[in-house]
Amino acid sequence: MKTYSNTGSKDTRxxxxxxxxxxxxxxxxxxALCADLTGSLKMDxxxxxxxxxxxxxxxxxxxxxxxxxxxxxxxxxxxxxxxANFSTGRVYDQIRQSVAYSGKNVKIxxxxxxxxxxEDGATHQILEDIGLMKMLPGMTVINTCDFNQTKAxxxxxxxxxxxxxxxxxxxKVPNFTPENGTFEIGKAVKLTEGNDVTIVATGHLxxxxxxxxxxxxxxxxxxxxxxIHTIKPLDEKAIIESVEKTGCIVTAEEHNYxxxxxxxxxxxxxxxxxxxxxxxxxxxxxxxxxxxAQLMNKYGLNSDAxxxxxxxxxxRK
Amino acid sequence: MPNIKAxxxxxxxxxxxxxxxxxxxxxxxxxxxxxxxxxxxxxYQEIMETKDGFDxxxxxxxxxFLSNGHISPVYYSVLARSGYFxxxxxxxxxxxxxxxxxxxxxHEGLPGIRIASGSLGQGMSVSIGAAEAKKLNNDDHLIFSLxxxxxxxxGQNWEAIMYASGNNIDNLISTIDVNGQQIDGSxxxxxxxxxxxxxxxxxxxxxxxxxxxxxxxxxxxxxATAKSLTGKGKPICVLLQTVMGNGVDFMMHTHAWxxxxxxxxxxxxxxxQNPVTLGDY
Numbered sequence: 001m002k003t004y005s006n007t008g009s010k011d012t013r014x015x016x017x018x019x020x021x022x023x024x025x026x027x028x029x030x031x032a033l034c035a036d037l038t039g040s041l042k043m044d045x046x047x048x049x050x051x052x053x054x055x056x057x058x059x060x061x062x063x064x065x066x067x068x069x070x071x072x073x074x075x076x077x078x079x080x081x082x083x084a085n086f087s088t089g090r091v092y093d094q095i096r097q098s099v100a101y102s103g104k105n106v107k108i109x110x111x112x113x114x115x116x117x118x119e120d121g122a123t124h125q126i127l128e129d130i131g132l133m134k135m136l137p138g139m140t141v142i143n144t145c146d147f148n149q150t151k152a153x154x155x156x157x158x159x160x161x162x163x164x165x166x167x168x169x170x171x172k173v174p175n176f177t178p179e180n181g182t183f184e185i186g187k188a189v190k191l192t193e194g195n196d197v198t199i200v201a202t203g204h205l206x207x208x209x210x211x212x213x214x215x216x217x218x219x220x221x222x223x224x225x226x227x228i229h230t231i232k233p234l235d236e237k238a239i240i241e242s243v244e245k246t247g248c249i250v251t252a253e254e255h256n257y258x259x260x261x262x263x264x265x266x267x268x269x270x271x272x273x274x275x276x277x278x279x280x281x282x283x284x285x286x287x288x289x290x291x292x293a294q295l296m297n298k299y300g301l302n303s304d305a306x307x308x309x310x311x312x313x314x315x316r317k
Numbered sequence: 318m319p320n321i322k323a324x325x326x327x328x329x330x331x332x333x334x335x336x337x338x339x340x341x342x343x344x345x346x347x348x349x350x351x352x353x354x355x356x357x358x359x360x361y362q363e364i365m366e367t368k369d370g371f372d373x374x375x376x377x378x379x380x381x382f383l384s385n386g387h388i389s390p391v392y393y394s395v396l397a398r399s400g401y402f403x404x405x406x407x408x409x410x411x412x413x414x415x416x417x418x419x420x421x422x423x424h425e426g427l428p429g430i431r432i433a434s435g436s437l438g439q440g441m442s443v444s445i446g447a448a449e450a451k452k453l454n455n456d457d458h459l460i461f462s463l464x465x466x467x468x469x470x471x472g473q474n475w476e477a478i479m480y481a482s483g484n485n486i487d488n489l490i491s492t493i494d495v496n497g498q499q500i501d502g503s504x505x506x507x508x509x510x511x512x513x514x515x516x517x518x519x520x521x522x523x524x525x526x527x528x529x530x531x532x533x534x535x536x537x538x539x540x541a542t543a544k545s546l547t548g549k550g551k552p553i554c555v556l557l558q559t560v561m562g563n564g565v566d567f568m569m570h571t572h573a574w575x576x577x578x579x580x581x582x583x584x585x586x587x588x589x590q591n592p593v594t595l596g597d598y
Contacts, residue, residue: 060476063442070446102433
């Protein structure tokens with residue numbers, strides 16, 4: 001089984017910051033907007049390098065989305081930055097009308113997504129954002145798994161003409177994808193080959209899926225782990241091909257099972273190849289305060305949960 | 318010198334277009350459209366510097382954003398009669414497969430439209446973004462926008478109003494259609510707007526009032542004043558006092574025709590008060 005090593009844990013938001021810094025130098029049309037969370041979003045370096053292209057909007061996210069939409073008229077490529085909760089739920093109608101329906105080239109970059117935001121608690125831990133964003137026609141939805149991939153995705157979405165939701169997080173997590181790797185929007189990445197069960201994971205759950213695959217391997221179960229960084233458009237072919245071989249699937253995400261990656265996968269499989277599926281996701285609930293590790297454990301979002309779900313789904317084949 | 322008679326003739330024709338468009342599909346918003354007919358005619362014929370043809374980025378020309386998208390009939394009529402698309406297309410307003418959707422959109426590629434509007438309160442933020450892009454592009458042309466007075470009840474406007482003065486957006490002229498009416502009644506009865514001049518001034522804007530907002534000459538004069546205030550570090554608000562339903566006597570001074578189409582008989586009365594000038598579409 002192919003294994004991956006952590007080259008040093010880093011936060012995915014810093015990957016976004018690094019990508020944005022690089023974009024600032026390479027693309028003069030890139031502008032950055034922030035709603036009073038410059039440090040949290042790691043936008044300081046872009047701001048320092050290009051003060052004329054950095055826009056501090058203040059605590060006014062609706063205005064930020066509208067201004068970003070307007071800036072595209074004139075050829076700018078705006079990257080908005082705030083927490084995932086304030087990037088989506090708070091401004092859904094602004095995104096819907098001024099960005100998605102209007103077809104504007106705005107990149108909505110959202111940090112502190114999911115339950116690993118931690119101690120701030122449920123007011124800030126959005127577990128519904130993937131669902132909200134994927135329902136918008138024309139919206140590309142990306143959830144990256146580590147520092148390197150977040151940086152690569154940040155660079156890639158600048159080249160994509162159209163609205164994008166880029167979701168990443170707060171805590172330091174293992175960094176294991178290639179440095180300066182390519183990022184192809186909508187293209188799944190197969191991390192391990194396996195025959196018994198397919199595990200498709202997104203975001204912070206990708207590393208957990210690899211850990212689960214190691215344990216499963218020791219128990220004689222061969223798991224195929226696929227990193228689905230793009231939830232929309234979904235790489236349907238990669239999912240169908242894998243379950244043709246394995247005959248069962250586990251989906252893993254730091255999101256409510258309603259509206260998340262798991263539901264997108266079920267739709268594909270229901271239509272093309274009905275397959276037993278287990279969901280590693282939050283169970284229609286809000287989060288709470290705690291450390292990221294405590295919360296991932298309590299809400300069943302770690303390698304143990306994936307391993308358990310894999311054994312359950314295998315028995316359903 | 319602008320030809321006032323020609324502008325008034327065009328306004329009369331635009332009123333006919335509005336009435337005929339909403340009558341045909343028995344839906345749409347004639348009240349606010351009629352109230353802003355003179356403003357749109359003055360804006361597109363005299364006030365804005367625009368290039369021939371249409372491209373989305375609008376570099377090197379003035380741009381207009383309609384925030385209160387429900388007054389699409391007047392927008393479509395004036396765009397068509399300013400050459401953005403064929404006037405015969407006004408026949409398709411609100412019909413299936415039309416580019417003239419109930420509320421304006423870029424989605425169907427109608428020339429002249431740069432943002433979708435309809436869900437209220439979003440246009441000022443978009444206008445500020447376009448104004449910031451102009452500054453980044455060293456393009457000294459202006460951004461114009463129009464907003465309903467009732468629309469100011471949407472909180473996003475006040476985020477935008479605060480941002481614009483705080484960031485010296487002085488290439489923006491935002492006009493408020495002060496007709497004092499909204500769907501459920503007068504703005505005073507629904508949710509009083511208070512003293513808009515003092516509110517905008519307190520937020521750091523320059524304010525120009527046009528008391529005769531249905532008089533072309535008054536509009537031209539007031540907007541010239543507004544333009545003269547650009548480039549001085551402050552955004553500009555124009556308080557345009559209009560009469561909802563202007564030009565059709567039974568539609569005036571009431572909110573009743575905000576979103577209601579005239580029947581056959583009412584259409585004939587409305588049209589008889591606005592005889593053909595340039596020719597119907």
